[in-house]
Amino acid sequence: MKKTIFIFTSLIIALLALFQISKYHLISQDVSIQFVIATIAVVFFIIGSVINKKTSHSITVSSQEINQAKINELGISNREHEVLCKVAEGLSNKEIAHQLYVSENTIKTHVSNLLAKLNAKRRTQAIQIAKKLKIIPL
Amino acid sequence: MKKTIFIFTSLIIALLALFQISKYHLISQDVSIQFVIATIAVVFFIIGSVINKKTSHSITVSSQEINQAKINELGISNREHEVLCKVAEGLSNKEIAHQLYVSENTIKTHVSNLLAKLNAKRRTQAIQIAKKLKIIPL
DNA sequence: ATTATACTCATACTAAAGTATGAATTTCAT
DNA sequence: ATGAAATTCATACTTTAGTATGAGTATAAT
Numbered sequence: 001m002k003k004t005i006f007i008f009t010s011l012i013i014a015l016l017a018l019f020q021i022s023k024y025h026l027i028s029q030d031v032s033i034q035f036v037i038a039t040i041a042v043v044f045f046i047i048g049s050v051i052n053k054k055t056s057h058s059i060t061v062s063s064q065e066i067n068q069a070k071i072n073e074l075g076i077s078n079r080e081h082e083v084l085c086k087v088a089e090g091l092s093n094k095e096i097a098h099q100l101y102v103s104e105n106t107i108k109t110h111v112s113n114l115l116a117k118l119n120a121k122r123r124t125q126a127i128q129i130a131k132k133l134k135i136i137p138l
Numbered sequence: 139m140k141k142t143i144f145i146f147t148s149l150i151i152a153l154l155a156l157f158q159i160s161k162y163h164l165i166s167q168d169v170s171i172q173f174v175i176a177t178i179a180v181v182f183f184i185i186g187s188v189i190n191k192k193t194s195h196s197i198t199v200s201s202q203e204i205n206q207a208k209i210n211e212l213g214i215s216n217r218e219h220e221v222l223c224k225v226a227e228g229l230s231n232k233e234i235a236h237q238l239y240v241s242e243n244t245i246k247t248h249v250s251n252l253l254a255k256l257n258a259k260r261r262t263q264a265i266q267i268a269k270k271l272k273i274i275p276l
Numbered sequence: 277a278t279t280a281t282a283c284t285c286a287t288a289c290t291a292a293a294g295t296a297t298g299a300a301t302t303t304c305a306t
Numbered sequence: 307a308t309g310a311a312a313t314t315c316a317t318a319c320t321t322t323a324g325t326a327t328g329a330g331t332a333t334a335a336t
Contacts, residue, residue, distance in 0.1 A: 077282060090263030092322070105285055112324060122292085123323075124262055125228030138276065215312060231293070244314050250294060260322085261293075 067134040074117045076135070083110040088127045088136050205272040212255045214273070221248040226265045226274050 071081060086096040093111065097104040111123060120126035130136045209219060224234040231249065235242040249261060258264035268274045 079283065087262065088266070090258070090260060090266040092260060093324095094322085102283085103285055105287090106283075108324065109284080112326090115324075120228070121324095122228060122230060124225065124265065127262065127265065128226070128228040217313065240313085241315055243316060246294065247314080250296090253294075259294095 065134070066137065070133050071135050074133075074135075076114065076117055080110050080114050080117070081135070083107060084114055084126070084130055085136050087111065087114075087123050088130065203272070204275060208271050209273050212271075212273075214252065214255055218248050218252050218255075219273070221245060222252055222264070222268055223274055225249065225252075225261050226268065 076084070082100070083096060086099065091099070093104050093107045097107045100107070111126075115121065115123070115126055118126045118129045120129050127136075131138065214222070220238070221234060224237065229237070231242050231245040235245045238245070249264075253259065253261070253264055256264045256267045258267050265274075269276065
């Protein structure tokens with residue numbers, strides 16, 4: 001987001017600089033200022049699209065806004081949600097335990113509670129349900 | 139895509155029309171044509187971003203075509219792919235066996251082979267990898 | 277202070293999942 | 307027809323996952 005704004009600002013400055021030069025060449029000769037402006041519009045339209053496409057890969061896909069309301073509704077705690085995300089990443093209970101510095105038994109408890117809250121029979125089903133409810137990122 | 143081009147074209151025309159009017163007002167009075175152009179650039183930059191965001195939602199998310207080439211590359215058979223999809227739906231081996239009218243042992247074999255081909259340690263990881271490779275639907 | 281919630285952990289299970297190996301069938305292209 | 311690949315299945319294991327129960331700690335709200 002910050003990068004986008006930075007690029008955008010530099011481009012505006014570059015545009016103004018270029019215009020400063022062209023001012024006495026193109027416009028004073030009246031070489032269709034409409035054409036100049038149209039070109040600028042096209043260029044910036046394309047720039048806007050390209051930048052958005054690049055960032056949308058990490059915005060549209062990864063930040064698939066999570067449904068916090070649903071999480072609360074299901075009574076899923078912060079820790080449980082954290083574990084749920086790790087489960088969805090394909091980690092084992094042991095691996096999650098190591099990452100969160102707790103015992104494997106603790107993770108088992110969290111997962112078991114999650115399955116009950118999500119009304120799932122298995123962790124794979126929990127992942128599917130959680131994604132449908134948008135409580136974990138795609 | 140066609141819609142984007144259509145909107146884009148209309149906007150260009152609208153811009154030129156607006157310029158035709160402003161020509162004798164803003165520019166002749168020399169009210170900083172740089173400002174006018176900068177505004178146009180900003181507007182089109184935003185338009186480009188917005189249009190791209192709207193279209194990317196129905197291209198990136200909904201029509202997520204499966205990568206058949208990758209499936210072949212990994213040597214995943216039809217039956218294995220079928221099982222993989224069921225696994226991703228959150229079904230147990232027993233449930234998949236019932237749905238496909240084969241024994242649970244057969245499903246275990248398929249899953250085991252899938253894990254090897256996808257280089258995964260667990261079925262949950264296989265799901266994650268398969269989704270990243272776009273060999274199963276979101 | 278005390279109740280409620282969240283988080284932690286253990287033990288002892290049961291149930292799935294996954295591996296390894298070997299083998300019988302079927303399918304399909306050469 | 308024959309060899310290769312795909313599909314099916316079994317048996318015997320090992321390893322994870324998941325359940326049930328009980329309990330200790332910490333924290334925040336009443």
